[in-house]
Structure formats: C-alpha cells, structure tokens
Amino acid sequence: MTAAIEADIIVIGGGAAGFAGALEAAERGASVVLLEKQPETGGSSAMSGGCLAFAGTDMQRAQGIEDTAALLARDLRQLGGDDADEALIEAYAANQLATYDWLKAHGQLFSPVLEASSGQSVPRVHTVDPADMVRLLAARCLATGRVQLVTGMAGRRLRRDSATGRVTGVLAEGSAGPLEARARRGVLLASGGFSRNPDLVRQFAPECEHAVFIGGDGCVGDGLRMAWALGADLRDMAQIKGTFGKHPTDELNNHSCLCVYKGAIAVxxxxxxxVDESLSYKLLGAACLRQPYGASFQILDEPILRSGDNEVRILDFERRLEEGLFIQADTIEELARQIEVPEAALVKTVADYNAGVNAGEDREFSRKHLVHNHGALRRIETAPFYAYPSTAAVYGTYCGLRVDPEMRVLDVFGERIEGLFAAGEVVGGFHGRAYMTGSALGKALVFGRIAARTAVGANSGG
Amino acid sequence: MQVVVLLAGIVDPKWRLERLALRPDTGQADETGLPKRFSPFDEAALETALKLRDAEPAVRCTAVVVGDAASDPLLRAVLAFRPHRAVRLDTSGLALWDPLAAVRLLGAALDALGAQPDLLLMGREFGDVDDGVLPALLAEARGCLFFGQAHAVTPAEDGPLAVRMRGPREEQQRLPSPALVSMTNDRGNRLRHPLMKNIALAKRETLEIVSPPPRHFARAVEARSLSVVPPPSRGAGACRILGGPLGAQVAELADYLRGWRGEVPQ
Structure with missing residues (x-):
C-alpha cells in the first residue's frame, strides 16, 4: 500500500534552494513537506565554495565598496549576453539584498573579507560556510513547526489533476516504499542539476567529456526530467561549461583555485x-578544455600567491601550497622544466605579458583587469614562481527549466504549468553565456524564496 | 645508479568494504572489482625514487608494481610519473601475507627483470597484509644493507644518504650498494601529482608484465578464511545535546565531567 502525506507545499530537494523556499513558505504560515533523496541534506549547495553575490550590503558600505542592484544587474547582463533572461536578472537584482538581510536576521555569519571574483566589477563575494548555512536554514525550518523533512525519499513522478492539468503532488519513493505527497498549493522543484548523470551530460554537453564532474551525489536531473515529462521548456542547455581552476588530479579539494583573478596568467x-584570464571562469573553462590534454597551468609569482585570501575557498592559495598542489621553482626556466613545457616559450610568454602590463596593453588577448572590470594587472617577476595545474570542472549545470520571474515553470509554449515551481540549479535562463561567482548559490536562496512566496500567494516584496 | 622501487598497492579505503573472501583453493584474497590505490608508504617510496631521478641524471629509476591484472591501473598511474621503466610483476597465485614465499617471489622477479639495483625502495608496510616484516626479510635474502622507516633518501657524492627520525633524534646512514630502504610517509615525500599530459600519454603505453617462474609460488602459510568485520554503526555512541537554560547546561556538563573524571583508570 502506498503511504500518503499532504501539505500546502511539497519541496523536492534539501539544499539551499529547498530550505530557503521551505522556510519562506513556513514563515508565511504554510505547511511544508521537504523530500530529500539522500540520507543527509545539503546537496551541491553544501559542497559549493560558499560564495554569495549580493550588492549594496552593509558589509560593502562598511568597506567603502560602492555597489548597487543596478550594477549587479549590469554585470549579469554583460556576462550572460543575449542568452540570459532579463526578467530573471531583474528578479535576482530586486530580491538579493532582502535575502542577504533575511539570512543575517536568521543568524548567518559571513566572512569579514569581501572579494571580487568571476564577472564582478566590484568586490561582492559574500562568503559563508555553505554546509553550515544549509544546516542553519534546516534548523530554522524545523523550528517553525511547519516543515516536515523526509530524507531518503526521491521524487519520481509529478501528479496532475486530470481535469485542470494543475500539479497536485509527487509520487516519491524511499527504501520503505512509495509515498504519495499531495500539495494543496504547489510543488517546488529544488532538486539540483544533473552533473552526476553522465547520460544527460553527454546529451547536452558532449564537449565537457574530459571535464571533471563535481556535485551532490543526488544531482542526476530528477526534477528536470519530471517537469520535462510534463512539457516544461528548457533554457541554457547549450551553455553547460566547466569552471576553470580545478586541479585535474587532486581528489581532496572540490573547489577551483582562481589565481588568475589575483594576477596569474593561464598557459x-x-x-x-x-585566453583573456579576466573573463568569467566558465568561459575560461571552455577555453581550457580546447587546449592540448584539456589542461593548463596558472603561472604566478610569490606576491600573487601571497595575495590570496584564506577565507575564500577559490582564493585560498596558501592551503593548496601546503598540500603540495603548486609546483614551485626559483626561475621561470626551472618551472617550465618541471611542468614539461618548452622553456623558451614560457619565458617569452611571461616576458611578453609583463611588457604588456608595463605598456598598459595586453596585445595578445586584450586583458585589462584582474577580473571582469576590477583590479589592475600585475607583473609576474618575483621568485619563487609557481604553476597550478588546472582544468575545468562541472560543478553545476547552470541550465534547466524555464521559469517566469515568479518561479512558475513554463511549458514549451510559454504557458504556466500550474502548481509547479522551480528554484536553484534546476532553473535555466538566469546565467546565459557565462557565470558570476556567487550567483548560483545566490540564486538558490533568492529564487527559492520567490518561488515560495508565489506558491503561497504572497509574491510581492522581500 | 640503478634505483628500483617496489610498489604493492592497497584496496582503496575510501570505499566501504562490503565483501572479502578467499578464492577457493588458492589462499588468496578475492579482491575482484575492488578499487586499488597506492598506500601512503608506497607513495613515499615512489616519490623518493622520483626525487633521486630528478636530482641525478645518472640515476635510472625502475618502478615495479606487484599484483595481478587488477593492478594494471596502478601501473598506468606509475607510468604517468615517467620512470625510466615501469613493469607489473604478476603475482597471480600468491598472497603477500606469506612473507617467506613473497620474498622468494620478489627475489625471482628482480632477477627476471635483469635489474641489479644499487638501491631498492619500498613502503615500510608492503600492501594490505604485510606488517612490516617483508622489507627486512627481502634485504636479508638479497644480501642488502637494510635501513627501515626512512623519511628521505638524498643523493650525495659518496653515495645516497638515508635519513629517519627516532624520537627527537635524526639518524643518517650512508648507503652502500646494494641497499634496501623502507620508507615511511612524511610531509617531505608526499607524492607529487602527475601532469595531465603524462596521464594521457600513459593511457596509450603498452604495459610490460613480468611473470616469475612458477616454482617460486610455493606457499609457506595457508589462510583458511577471510571476512569483513563490519564497522560500528553510525550514531551508536551515547550522544545527547544538552538543553534548557545555559546555566543548567553548564551545571549538567560539570556534573558529568566530575563523574567521568572519577572513572578514569589510574
């Protein structure tokens, strides 16, 4: 016999998007059942770099950083190009600051250091411990008394009303058997991407065959396929790219290392x-995979290495140095020998780059900044010199279901699939061609809350 | 100088061991399908050999992976570090927990390789089932000077120098030829990462397999059974989060610690 459960909102997926949505809904008086396939919550969110892209925060003001929602939106547009959905960018920009305040009000702690990273004109990486953040949201959910968490329970099929077509629930399955989860107000898909599904990756991103794949074990596209089966439209499927900076053979660190954003070059x-190393690391990843062996080296000197930020995982160079991941030499020639590239070529590359920095003009790739529109270039000249082997890693699939700005899932004709909402990595259209650091985890929280408000019928304001 | 590094590999501890049994009538562990990797001691030995190779153009480095066909991925992993030569010594039919038989096998393998090593390197424990006796036994059988649990071997004009720590004391030994050094893992001999280029090239290399003569497979020790001991279940410990006002929590914790201190054996 199939067990049954009922709530106002059924949330599928226990990562940042799922818990943000669940908490928002519960705070507005709705009852929520959150289904998580894995035995533990967290998903890819907990494995992420913990970077959140917020603009106009009190932390930025205290550090003299002028940033606004408009500048954030401009950066997102610049990165995403024509493929990015303007309405989703506007939705993110309009709701991100309230989500930052909401997080803080719930007791979330941020690293005191703000960094500029991929796609950012000013430092706006607000760093958290992502696993702790998900745990905090989960604890706040449970404290409301309105959220029931069911782990080890995977969504299998969405249920629709045969007369109206409205999504009314989900058939789930756990070790104890099937479960009919009925939703009075809607189902929120927050089930992540599909980086752990080789068939889907091969189908949509065959050029990423040689990339490293990292993500929550449960990220196999459950939500995507369930909505797809109902006719949901897909966005950005052609934009799946690996993120640059993953050490190709290190199995201990799941995060990229972006020395290029502090002044290194990639060879x-x-x-x-x-490539122009100041570009979004998604574009760097695509360029890297086109190189021989799908791999490259970030080349830097001692001052650049010491300019890393140990509070930000993607900029924590010293820990990786201690772990033996950097290759070190006293001269560029010796470094070239160690990484088995032609000595004369590497010496010339570094010399040409330094000359370009002096002249204020990178003739080869027109690089103007350390990252996006931020930071002045620096020469690579002070021993010891370092090489960080780097390839591209697919941390998230950055594509998926087409949604409107209220996070309603749309079908292939642009019509709403009533009762079905999506948030987080399962959503497509937001990033477009490239990707800003902190916008994936940020979108999980921001869109999760918007989806919940829409589902409970309170989709205005933060 | 001929440097030969012997590498055993272990079953990858990252994965939970669901099953383990003896192959019928062989006395060998059936490790079919279990992923293998090098132990930290293997890695220390390999990195030491690579450092010697890098430091001295005259050093010729041969890596020997000991195992059956399931160890071929390990051999390819070694090839990615570009030793002068890398071979797999086929141990089909022998369990390394039988040290006397293993010593005979390894000796025959070295002869079969045609290598007359000046320096033999291996981990302080050789594979999953050696408790550290094998390196010393092999040194004795080969007539080598033995230096155990070294953390470094450095080149020098009058012969390589092996170094180890004994408590607060550092011990050094000038190594004559032939010598056998067992390596312990240390921050300074952590195995480097191979370059992607060399990983790609290693995938295309033809593997060299050496099979010692069958007479060396005679077993001295028979194992009759083998099984996995299940780990304790998660959450089995007595664990409780203190609740209530902070003062009450502190008082309860203090009471607990007072009682706990009294139970510590003197």
Whole structure:
C-alpha cells in the first residue's frame, strides 16, 4: 500500500534552494513537506565554495565598496549576453539584498573579507560556510513547526489533476516504499542539476567529456526530467561549461583555485597563453578544455600567491601550497622544466605579458583587469614562481527549466504549468553565456524564496 | 645508479568494504572489482625514487608494481610519473601475507627483470597484509644493507644518504650498494601529482608484465578464511545535546565531567 502525506507545499530537494523556499513558505504560515533523496541534506549547495553575490550590503558600505542592484544587474547582463533572461536578472537584482538581510536576521555569519571574483566589477563575494548555512536554514525550518523533512525519499513522478492539468503532488519513493505527497498549493522543484548523470551530460554537453564532474551525489536531473515529462521548456542547455581552476588530479579539494583573478596568467602545455584570464571562469573553462590534454597551468609569482585570501575557498592559495598542489621553482626556466613545457616559450610568454602590463596593453588577448572590470594587472617577476595545474570542472549545470520571474515553470509554449515551481540549479535562463561567482548559490536562496512566496500567494516584496 | 622501487598497492579505503573472501583453493584474497590505490608508504617510496631521478641524471629509476591484472591501473598511474621503466610483476597465485614465499617471489622477479639495483625502495608496510616484516626479510635474502622507516633518501657524492627520525633524534646512514630502504610517509615525500599530459600519454603505453617462474609460488602459510568485520554503526555512541537554560547546561556538563573524571583508570 502506498503511504500518503499532504501539505500546502511539497519541496523536492534539501539544499539551499529547498530550505530557503521551505522556510519562506513556513514563515508565511504554510505547511511544508521537504523530500530529500539522500540520507543527509545539503546537496551541491553544501559542497559549493560558499560564495554569495549580493550588492549594496552593509558589509560593502562598511568597506567603502560602492555597489548597487543596478550594477549587479549590469554585470549579469554583460556576462550572460543575449542568452540570459532579463526578467530573471531583474528578479535576482530586486530580491538579493532582502535575502542577504533575511539570512543575517536568521543568524548567518559571513566572512569579514569581501572579494571580487568571476564577472564582478566590484568586490561582492559574500562568503559563508555553505554546509553550515544549509544546516542553519534546516534548523530554522524545523523550528517553525511547519516543515516536515523526509530524507531518503526521491521524487519520481509529478501528479496532475486530470481535469485542470494543475500539479497536485509527487509520487516519491524511499527504501520503505512509495509515498504519495499531495500539495494543496504547489510543488517546488529544488532538486539540483544533473552533473552526476553522465547520460544527460553527454546529451547536452558532449564537449565537457574530459571535464571533471563535481556535485551532490543526488544531482542526476530528477526534477528536470519530471517537469520535462510534463512539457516544461528548457533554457541554457547549450551553455553547460566547466569552471576553470580545478586541479585535474587532486581528489581532496572540490573547489577551483582562481589565481588568475589575483594576477596569474593561464598557459597551455605549449607554454602559451590562450585566453583573456579576466573573463568569467566558465568561459575560461571552455577555453581550457580546447587546449592540448584539456589542461593548463596558472603561472604566478610569490606576491600573487601571497595575495590570496584564506577565507575564500577559490582564493585560498596558501592551503593548496601546503598540500603540495603548486609546483614551485626559483626561475621561470626551472618551472617550465618541471611542468614539461618548452622553456623558451614560457619565458617569452611571461616576458611578453609583463611588457604588456608595463605598456598598459595586453596585445595578445586584450586583458585589462584582474577580473571582469576590477583590479589592475600585475607583473609576474618575483621568485619563487609557481604553476597550478588546472582544468575545468562541472560543478553545476547552470541550465534547466524555464521559469517566469515568479518561479512558475513554463511549458514549451510559454504557458504556466500550474502548481509547479522551480528554484536553484534546476532553473535555466538566469546565467546565459557565462557565470558570476556567487550567483548560483545566490540564486538558490533568492529564487527559492520567490518561488515560495508565489506558491503561497504572497509574491510581492522581500 | 640503478634505483628500483617496489610498489604493492592497497584496496582503496575510501570505499566501504562490503565483501572479502578467499578464492577457493588458492589462499588468496578475492579482491575482484575492488578499487586499488597506492598506500601512503608506497607513495613515499615512489616519490623518493622520483626525487633521486630528478636530482641525478645518472640515476635510472625502475618502478615495479606487484599484483595481478587488477593492478594494471596502478601501473598506468606509475607510468604517468615517467620512470625510466615501469613493469607489473604478476603475482597471480600468491598472497603477500606469506612473507617467506613473497620474498622468494620478489627475489625471482628482480632477477627476471635483469635489474641489479644499487638501491631498492619500498613502503615500510608492503600492501594490505604485510606488517612490516617483508622489507627486512627481502634485504636479508638479497644480501642488502637494510635501513627501515626512512623519511628521505638524498643523493650525495659518496653515495645516497638515508635519513629517519627516532624520537627527537635524526639518524643518517650512508648507503652502500646494494641497499634496501623502507620508507615511511612524511610531509617531505608526499607524492607529487602527475601532469595531465603524462596521464594521457600513459593511457596509450603498452604495459610490460613480468611473470616469475612458477616454482617460486610455493606457499609457506595457508589462510583458511577471510571476512569483513563490519564497522560500528553510525550514531551508536551515547550522544545527547544538552538543553534548557545555559546555566543548567553548564551545571549538567560539570556534573558529568566530575563523574567521568572519577572513572578514569589510574
């Protein structure tokens, strides 16, 4: 016999988007059942770098950083190009600051250091311990008394009213058997992407075959396929790209290391640069995978290495140095020998780059800043010199269901699938061509809350 | 100088061991399908050999992976570090927990390789089932000077120098030829990462397999059974989060610690 459970909102997925949505709904008086397939919650959110892109925060003001929702939106547009959904960018920009305040009000602690990273014109990476953040949201959910968490329970099929077509629940399955979860107001898909599903990755991103895949074990596209089966439209499926900076053979660190955003250059096995290193690390990843062996090296000197930020995982260079992940040498020639690139080529590449920094003009790739529109370039000249082997890693699929700005899932004809909402990595259209640091985890929280408000019928304001 | 590094590999501890049994009538562990990796001691030995190779153009480095066909991925992993030569010594039919038989096998393998090593390197424990006796036994059988649990071997004009820590004391030994050094893992001999280029090239390399003569497979020790001991279940410990006002929590914790201190054996 199939067990049954009923709530105002059924949330599928226990990561940042799922818990943000559940908490928002519960705070507005709704009852919520949250289904998580894995035995423990957290998903890819907990494994992430913990970076959140917020603009106009009190932390920024205290550090003299002028940032606004408009500038954030402009950066997102610039990154995403024509493929990014303007309405979703507006939705993110309009709701992100309230979500920052909401997080703080719930007791979330942020690292005191703000950094500029991929796609950011000013420092706006607000860093948290992501696993702790999900645990905090989960604890706040349970404290409301309105959220019931069911782990080890995977969503299998969405249920629709045969007359109206409205989504009314989900058939789930756990070790104890099937479960009919009925939703009075709607189902929120927050089930993550599909980086752990090789078939889907091969189908949508065959060029990422040689990339490293990292993500929550449960990220196999459950929500995507359930909505797809109902005719949901998909966005950005052609934009799946690996993120640059993953050490290709290190199994201990799941995060990328972005020395390039502090002044390093990226060279291939021929000892030559191949890209403007200030671009979004999604574009760097795509360029890297086109190089011989799908790998490259970030080349830097001692001052750049010491300019890292130990509070931000993607900029924590010293820990990786201690772990033996950097290759070190007293001269560029010796470094070239160690990484087996032609000595003369690497020496020339570094010399040409330094000359370009002096002249204020990078003739080869027109790099103007450390990252996006931020930071002045620096020479690579002070020993010891370092190489960080780097390839691209697919941390998230950054594509998925088409939604409107209220996070209602739309079908292939642009019509709402009533009763069905989506948030987090399962949503497509927001990032477009490239990706800003902190916008994926940020979108999980911001869109999760918007989806919940829409589902409970209170979708205005933060 | 001929440097030969012997590598055993272990069953990867990252994965839970669901099953383990003897293959019928062989006395060998059936490790079919279990992922293998190098132990920290294997890695220390390999990195030491690579450092010697990098420091001295005259050093010729041969890596020997000991195991059956399931160890071929380990051999490819070694090839990615570009030793001068890398071979798998086929141990089909032998369990390394039988040290006397293993010593005979390894000796025959070295002869079969045609290698007359000046320096033999291996981990302080050789594989999953050696408790540290094998390196010393092999040194004795080969007539080598033995230096155990070294954390470094450095090149020098009058012969390589092996170094180890004994409590607060550092011990050094000039190594004559032949010598056998067992390595312990240390921050300074952590195995480097191979370059992607060399990983790609290693995938295409033809593997060299050496099979010692069958007479060396005679077993001295028979194992009759083998099984997995299940780990304790998660959450089995007595654990409780203190509740109530902070003062009450502190008082309860203090009471607990007072009682706990009294139970500590003197």
């Amino acid at each position: 291939n096995q021929d000892g030559r640069r191949f």
